[in-house]
Amino acid sequence: MPDLEKIRDEIDSIDGQIQKLFERRMNLTGEVAEYKIATGKPVFDQDRENKKLECISESASSDFNAKGICEILRQTMSISRIRQYQMLAEHEDDLFSGYIQLEHLPVQEAQVIYQGLEGAYASEAAKKFFGKCVNTAHVGTWEEAIQIVSKKQADYAVLPIENSTAGIVQDIYDLILEYPVYIVGEQILPIEHELLGLPGADISDVRTVFSHPQALAQCKEYLKEHPDWEQRKLLNTAVAARKVADDKDIRQAAIASHSAGELFGLQRLEEKRLSTEKNSTRFIIISNQKYIVKNAEKISICFELPHKSGSLYHALSNLIYNDLNMTKIESRPIRDRNFEYRFFLDFEGNLSEPEVKNALIGIQNEADELYILGNY
Numbered sequence: 173m174p175d176l177e178k179i180r181d182e183i184d185s186i187d188g189q190i191q192k193l194f195e196r197r198m199n200l201t202g203e204v205a206e207y208k209i210a211t212g213k214p215v216f217d218q219d220r221e222n223k224k225l226e227c228i229s230e231s232a233s234s235d236f237n238a239k240g241i242c243e244i245l246r247q248t249m250s251i252s253r254i255r256q257y258q259m260l261a262e263h264e265d266d267l268f269s270g271y272i273q274l275e276h277l278p279v280q281e282a283q284v285i286y287q288g289l290e291g292a293y294a295s296e297a298a299k300k301f302f303g304k305c306v307n308t309a310h311v312g313t314w315e316e317a318i319q320i321v322s323k324k325q326a327d328y329a330v331l332p333i334e335n336s337t338a339g340i341v342q343d344i345y346d347l348i349l350e351y352p353v354y355i356v357g358e359q360i361l362p363i364e365h366e367l368l369g370l371p372g373a374d375i376s377d378v379r380t381v382f383s384h385p386q387a388l389a390q391c392k393e394y395l396k397e398h399p400d401w402e403q404r405k406l407l408n409t410a411v412a413a414r415k416v417a418d419d420k421d422i423r424q425a426a427i428a429s430h431s432a433g434e435l436f437g438l439q440r441l442e443e444k445r446l447s448t449e450k451n452s453t454r455f456i457i458i459s460n461q462k463y464i465v466k467n468a469e470k471i472s473i474c475f476e477l478p479h480k481s482g483s484l485y486h487a488l489s490n491l492i493y494n495d496l497n498m499t500k501i502e503s504r505p506i507r508d509r510n511f512e513y514r515f516f517l518d519f520e521g522n523l524s525e526p527e528v529k530n531a532l533i534g535i536q537n538e539a540d541e542l543y544i545l546g547n548y
């Protein structure tokens with residue numbers, strides 16, 4: 173019978189040697205970083221790493237060990253790059269140029285745009301975020317709202333980015349990259365939809381229900397109870413309410429907010445909930461200025477990665493190694509590059525923190541593109 177204690181003593185001694193070797197290796201990595209900072213050579217050298225992995229896997233005594241040692245070396249090299257990015261970060265300021273640090277967002281007489289009409293959920297989100305001291309105006313599409321802000325014809329726009337039931341609003345993810353706008357805030361709004369019809373109408377009269385596709389998706393379970401209703405998509409929930417009011421046809425109903433119902437003189441046709449109790453939408457506030465408020469605690473970024481095995485893993489290791497908490501990740505297809513994706517990430521932090529800077533420099537160096545969408 174083998175002696176467990178003795179074997180464990182030997183394992184401990186090997187681990188001690190690994191630790192010493194690791195520390196020696198990390199010191200050398202520091203010297204490599206100094207060389208790279210002085211010469212401008214990129215930290216990541218894929219060829220060098222591939223050759224090392226090939227060489228070490230060839231000299232392993234079994235396939236199992238070859239895989240194992242490659243895994244260890246891959247991790248070790250990833251850590252060595254993270255250390256080099258930390259050193260690089262001390263010499264790098266460009267990434268954060270142009271940001272304006274503020275106590276609070278400037279809202280006095282600000283012009284705020286949203287998509288839809290008065291009574292749309294975005295108008296409620298705008299009121300909740302900004303209070304009543306701002307001027308709001310509405311436009312027909314999300315892209316118009318973003319364009320107006322990017323051309324500095326308005327200060328802010330309020331855009332829905334995700335709903336707790338129906339998921340992300342894909343178009344917003346795609347659009348915010350196309351214009352020079354920054355996320356400067358967010359507002360979560362509990363959403364309670366109502367089924368709205370003409371005064372005097374009854375639920376049994378309904379044949380067609382109008383709403384925004386997101387609202388229809390949020391009420392999917394309820395609508396299953398009425399398979400005979402035709403579902404028609406419109407640009408906005410408030411637009412749907414206005415249509416029902418204008419058409420004066422008792423067979424039409426809209427799914428929209430309570431305030432849209434009041435605004436267009438409609439009556440609630442259904443007492444029960446149309447979506448879950450927790451149904452909420454997260455709106456982002458965008459600006460044409462790189463504002464960061466003092467207590468900003470969330471960072472949104474977007475990056476593209478080389479289409480190679482492990483590239484997302486390595487990008488995320490920059491967050492893990494710097495103890496940063498990722499709160500969301502989404503991927504969206506890159507147009508004209510079939511089945512290649514860009515990633516949208518939210519994580520907790522402030523751009524002034526060294527860990528955040530280290531992580532972003534690491535991702536920037538290994539990603540094809542990095543966009544900092546905002547810190548709010």
Ligand SMILES: C=C(O[C@@H]1C=C(C(=O)O)C=C[C@H]1O)C(=O)O
Pocket residue numbers: 201204215216217218220221248249250252253
């Ligand atoms: C240390 C270096 O930097 C990076 C890390 C490597 C490593 O830890 O072995 C290898 C190549 C580079 O991606 C280097 O360039 O030698």
